[in-house]
Amino acid sequence: MFTGIITAVGSIREVRQQGDLRIVIACPYDPAGIAIGASIACSGVCLTVVERGGEAGDAWFAVDVSGETVSRTAQDQWTAGRKLNLEQALKLGDELGGHIVTGHVDAVGRVVSREDTGGSIQFWIMTPMELAPYVAPKGSITVDGVSLTVNEVADEADGTCRFMLNIIPHTAEVTTLGGLKAGDAVNLEIDVLARYLQRMQALRG
Known part of the structure; x- marks a missing residue:
């Protein structure tokens, strides 16, 4: 679950076609705070972290984006250089500053x-x-x-x-x-x- 309060703007560093799309996203997070398997909303799309690296303030993480997700999201969103609104999943005790957001694009x-x-x-x-x-x-x-x-x-x-x-x-x-x-x-x-x-x-x- 998310709140719709953006915590960073990232940019797509790399796009690889390997069945699904493997998207590498550069971001200012601390990679130590990004767990493999964690959920991050990328411009409103809940995606699962499959890789991560870099250093605090200059990190990156990778996600897999299925053909179904591509077909149901904004055109040209999954292209190199595209900027994305990022939000890490809500933790118990975090402030609910926006509203309850699922990360599923309608x-x-x-x-x-x-x-x-x-x-x-x-x-x-x-x-x-x-x-x-x-x-x-x-x-x-x-x-x-x-x-x-x-x-x-x-x-x-x-x-x-x-x-x-x-x-x-x-x-x-x-x-x-x-x-x-x-x-x-x-x-x-x-x-x-x-x-x-x-x-x-x-x-x-």
Whole structure:
């Protein structure tokens, strides 16, 4: 489990095709604190560490990414040089600063527009039809692994919806969100509580 509070931005150092993709990610963690078999969320995708090395502040770890994962995540995410939002798994007693995040991508959304307003950035993001019922104003959503609050929602005639986010300067600086532009694909995970509420409502209906 994760919180959606990013602890580092890493970059893909190497991509090797060996059945699945073996991805080597450079990061500023201490490798002594990265266990083989541990889970790390990489831009919202929960992956298992299979190798690690380097030194504190200049570490690396490797993960295997299946074809299924590639097909369900943002296009071009698994390419050399790509920056990724990183979060190590939540430990008992850690502060839950964001919301409960599983690291399972529900769908890929797309940035419709970006507007710089003061020091902040306002994004509108389009979601597929299947996610629309789970997106609500003032609710939580995870975008590329970052826990965020939905400000506004606009439903479309075709069943899809757009939602608006306001990214403060700190979040833009310590995550990859500050580099997003219109047309970019992003990994979306809905709030797990919204998922269960929608299921219960459907059964009652």
